[in-house]
Amino acid sequence: MGVDHFQGITRIASSNDTDEALLLRFQRHGDRRAFDIVYERYRKPLLSFTVGLSGNQAVAEEVSQQAWLQLLEATERGTFTPGAGSSFRAYLYTMARNRYIDDYCRRPQPVRSESLAGGQALEDTLASEDGAFGGAAAEQGRLRLLAALAELPLEQREVIAMWSAGMSAEEVARATGAPRNTVLSRKRYALKKLKESLGTTARSLLDG
Amino acid sequence: MAEQHDDELDDWDDGEAFAGLLQSAADPSRLKAQDTVVASAADAAAARLRPAPRRSLASWPIALAAGLVVGAVLSPLSTPSLGPSDAIPDAGLMLPADATRSASGGVEVAVAEADPAVWYRYIQELIYRGDFALAEAHLHAFNQLHPDYRSDR
Numbered sequence: 001m002g003v004d005h006f007q008g009i010t011r012i013a014s015s016n017d018t019d020e021a022l023l024l025r026f027q028r029h030g031d032r033r034a035f036d037i038v039y040e041r042y043r044k045p046l047l048s049f050t051v052g053l054s055g056n057q058a059v060a061e062e063v064s065q066q067a068w069l070q071l072l073e074a075t076e077r078g079t080f081t082p083g084a085g086s087s088f089r090a091y092l093y094t095m096a097r098n099r100y101i102d103d104y105c106r107r108p109q110p111v112r113s114e115s116l117a118g119g120q121a122l123e124d125t126l127a128s129e130d131g132a133f134g135g136a137a138a139e140q141g142r143l144r145l146l147a148a149l150a151e152l153p154l155e156q157r158e159v160i161a162m163w164s165a166g167m168s169a170e171e172v173a174r175a176t177g178a179p180r181n182t183v184l185s186r187k188r189y190a191l192k193k194l195k196e197s198l199g200t201t202a203r204s205l206l207d208g
Numbered sequence: 209m210a211e212q213h214d215d216e217l218d219d220w221d222d223g224e225a226f227a228g229l230l231q232s233a234a235d236p237s238r239l240k241a242q243d244t245v246v247a248s249a250a251d252a253a254a255a256r257l258r259p260a261p262r263r264s265l266a267s268w269p270i271a272l273a274a275g276l277v278v279g280a281v282l283s284p285l286s287t288p289s290l291g292p293s294d295a296i297p298d299a300g301l302m303l304p305a306d307a308t309r310s311a312s313g314g315v316e317v318a319v320a321e322a323d324p325a326v327w328y329r330y331i332q333e334l335i336y337r338g339d340f341a342l343a344e345a346h347l348h349a350f351n352q353l354h355p356d357y358r359s360d361r
Contacts, residue, residue, distance in 0.1 A: 030257030035250050043243070044236045051234040060234060065242040072246075072253045145233050164227035169220045184220065191223055 013037060019088035027075040035075075039068070042092060045165060049093050052161030053100055055150030063103070067096035086174065090167055094175040097158055105154055148197040156190035163187055301349055303330055319346065324354045 013025055013034035019041065025034040046067065050060035071092065074080045149157055155176075162172040173180045301319040307330040308317050319327055327350060334343035350357070 026254070027257065029259070030254040032250060032254040035254070039246060039250070043239060044234070045231070047236055047239060048231045048234040052230050057235055057238070061238060061242060064239075065245055068242070068246045069249055072249050076253045076256060142233055142235070145229070149230075149233075160230070163220070164230040166227075187220070191226070194226075 023071075023075065023080055023088060027078060027080050035072075038088070042089070045089075046092060046096060049161050049165040050096055050100065051146065052149060052164055053097060053158055054104065055146045055148075055152075055157065057146065059100070059104060063096055063100045066099050066103070067092060070095055070099065086171065089165070090171040090175060093162060093165060093167065097162075097175060101154070145198070148194055151197060152190050152193055156186045156193070159183055159186040160190045160194075301346060303327060307333070319349055320353060324350075324357050328357065 013022055013031055015037050017025070017034070017037070019038055022034040022038050025031045026038075047060055047064045050063045050067075051057060054060050054063065071080070149160070152160065155178075158176060159172055162175065163169075167175070169180050169183050172178075173183045176183065178186070303317045303319060303322045303326065305314045305316050308314060308322065308326055327346070331343055331346045331350060334340075334346065
C-alpha cells in the first residue's frame with residue numbers, strides 16, 4: 001500500500017509502531033497493513049508457544065490458528081483492549097492458552113503418538129553448532145523434546161511455555177490465575193522433570 | 209546437590225538457553241495453511257471495519273439535481289406555448305401505483321388528482337431513469353395544472 005486510502009488515517013502503519021497501536025489501528029480503520037505487521041511479528045513465536053503448551057505440533061497449529069481468528073473477531077467487535085500493564089504478547093498468548101484448555105483439556109485426550117525414542121538425536125542436535133532443530137536428522141530429537149513436554153502436568157507445561165516465550169512471572173501469574181510464587185515453583189519443578197527426561201546436554205543448558 | 213539446583217532455578221531468567229531450544233521446537237514450515245486462513249479472515253474483517261466512504265455532493269441528490277436542471281430547461285419551453293385554448297395535455301397520464309405508495313396507498317392515480325408533491329417526485333424519477341419523453345409530457349401537464357407550484361427542496 002503506497003498511501004493510506006482509509007478514512008481517518010493520516011499516515012502509513014509502520015513496523016516501528018507498537019503491537020497495541022497497530023491492533024487498535026486495524027480495529028478502528030480496518031488498516032490491513034497494520035494487522036499484517038503484527039501477524040508477521042507473532043506468526044512463528046505464537047506457534048512456538050503453542051507447541052510448548054501442548055507438546056504436539058498438530059494441536060499447536062490448530063490452537064495457533066484459532067487464536068488468530070479469535071483476535072480478528074475481537075477487533076471486529078471492537079473489544080480488543082490491551083489491558084493496563086499487560087502486553088499484546090501476553091494478551092495473545094493468554095487467548096491461545098485459554099483456547100487450548102477449552103478445546104483440548106476439558107474433553108478426553110487422544111493417545112499421543114510421539115515416540116519417546118530419539119534421545120540420542122536430541123543429544124546430537126544440542127551438540128550441533130547452532131543448537132537448534134533444523135534438518136531432517138534432528139526431527140527425532142524434536143519429537144523427543146515434545147514428548148518430554150507432553151509428560152509434564154498442564155499447570156507446569158503452560159508456565160514453561162509462557163516462560164520460554166519471554167513472558168514475565170507477573171504476566172504468567174495473571175494469565176494462569178496462580179500466585180507468583182506458585183508460578184515460580186511450577187517453573188522450577190517443570191525444569192527439574194525435563195532435566196530428568198532429557199539427556200546430559202539438555203541438562204547443561206538447563207543449568208546454564 | 210539437587211537442592212542447590214533448585215535454588216539456582218528460583219530466578220525467573222535462569223535456563224535461558226533451554227528456553228531458546230524450546231522456541232525452536234516448532235516447525236514453522238507448516239504455517240502456510242494458517243497464513244491462508246488468517247489472511248482471508250483479515251481481509252473480511254478489514255472490509256467490515258473500514259468506514260463507509262462519504263457520499264460526495266455530486267452523487268448524493270442525483271435525482272433532485274437532475275430534476276431541477278432538466279425541469280428548468282424544459283419549463284420555459286413548454287409553458288409559453290400554452291394558449292388559453294390549449295387543452296390540458298394530461299389525458300391518459302397516470303401516476304403508477306408504486307409512485308403513489310406514500311400518499312395514496314399505492315394505487316394508480318390520474319395526474320389531475322395526484323398530490324403535486326408526489327407527482328413532482330415521480331417526474332424527477334423519470335428524469336433520473338432517463339425517460340425524458342415521458343418526463344417532458346408529465347412536466348408539460350404539471351406546469352399547466354400547478355403553475356405556481358414550488359418545490360420545498
